[in-house]
Amino acid sequence: MIFFNPSRLRFARMRRGFTKARLAKELGLQVRSIQGYETGEYAPEPDKLSGLSVILRFPTEFFAGDDLPTIAPETASFRSMSKMSATLRNSALGAGVTAFLLNEWIEARFHLPEADLPDLSDLSPEEAAATLRRIWGLGEAPIGNLIHLLEAKGIRVYSLAIEAKEVDAFSVWHSGQPFVFLNTFKSAEHSRFDAAHELGHLVRDRHTMLHGAAHSPEMERDANAFASALLMPRANVVARGSGFITLDKLTQLKQNWGVSLAALAYRMNHLGLFSEWTYRNLCIQIAKNGYRTSEPSPMRPESSQVLRKVFDALRSDGITRANLAKELHIIQDDIDNLTFGLILSNVSRAPINSNVKDTRRSL
Incomplete structure (x- = not known):
């Protein structure tokens, strides 16, 4: 029997939005059995592990990995935490943790931009936006592609394919690295504003986020004011x-x-x-006119330039989406949902070299 990490079962269950009772029912077990699996009291038998893999859509190898990083809810900048169910919140945070795994894999192979975010916590939202524009040399001109700008400044930007209006976007710091997650079900205009909103949190609320202090309505209003001033000087x-x-x-x-x-x-x-x-x-x-949800003369959605370049390089090396998913012990849909639907070719020409030395490439 392979090693079984109970914390990974709990993660997988919450990532897919299952309660213990629902998962037990799907497997034909008592809730007590799921509790025993998750506490490490005992490991599931091979047939039950296979069932867990199918229901939760994680390869069996996933459950044998080391402990995963975590995101405490209070350290993530969810805008409408009070309106969000615990199931939705946990699913979004689980997507974030999966992004950490993917990002770690990418950064082991590619040189990505270093984070360049000033601490503007002592400035008002309007002043912070104007100051950041000066520091980044943006002047008063409109910002062409906001995702590209964030990535150029070292922010890792991933997508959230969660069809729920309560989960619009969130940002978080992980191992000193800023991350922004954007819901792809929103209009391009709203997504740009969400990205600017999260940037406001990263430059004005870093200490609050790192220390897990609760996000207040005032912080959300300030982040909106920052986004407004940044996008519309x-x-x-x-x-x-x-x-x-x-x-x-x-x-x-x-x-x-x-x-x-x-x-x-x-x-x-x-x-x-x-x-x-x-x-x-x-x-x-x-x-x-219904323009609160559907914009007239809509703009094209923005996407990740960094991830596109990474995927182009991987494709040239014969590394497919299936290869990458297998390496990370996740399913291919999880990769698509985090990467704005950018898809690697499914034709493999060469295997992944798992023993990568310090030979990272610049994009």
Whole structure:
């Protein structure tokens, strides 16, 4: 019988959103048996381990690995923690842990950008956004591809394929490395704002996140204000947003900054570019036309440049998605769900060299 790590069973169960009772029912066991497996009181028999593998969609080899890293819920920047079920939260955190495994595998083979994030915790959201733009040399210009910018500054960006509006995005620090996770079921405009929101947490709330302090509504409001100021810098918006603003004009303007209609209307109102009456009227029109969830003139979704380059290099080496999944002891869907659907070729030409020395390549 292979070594069985009970902590990996608990992880797999929570990652797939199973309660102990549901898993026991699926296996035809008593809940007490699942409790015994997870506490290490006893290991599952080979047939039960095979059943666990099928139900939870993890290879049997996965359950023989070392202890996994963990993400404490209080260290992750979930925006709507109070509205999120424990099942959804645990599933999202489990995806994050899987990303750590994938990221570790990648960083053992490739030189990725080092983290370059200043500590701006002593600044207001508006000041922090303006300061970060100066430090990063962005000036007042709109940001072209936000994911590419974050990756260039050493932030590891992965996707979350969780079809639940409560899980929009989250960020976390792991081993001194900043990570951002973005839900791919949202519009490109909303995803960009989520990415900027999480960047706000990383540069303004790092100490809070590292020490596991609870995220407050004020922190979430500040992160939203930071994202708004970062994506729509004051001088640039004021220069372009003068005159009478209609919904059609707003639709044209939003494409300059890659933001949603609602976000642009809020920012322009905050900067005093139109009256409260105009703002309320625009909000009514936005809601009436269904533009809270579906944007007019939608932009193309952003994706990871780093992961694309990694996958291109792996493909040239004959390393497939199946190879990578086998190496990590996870299923291929888990890789797709973390990597914006970027897919490696399924035609293998060469095996993975598991004994990789310090021969990492630059992207």
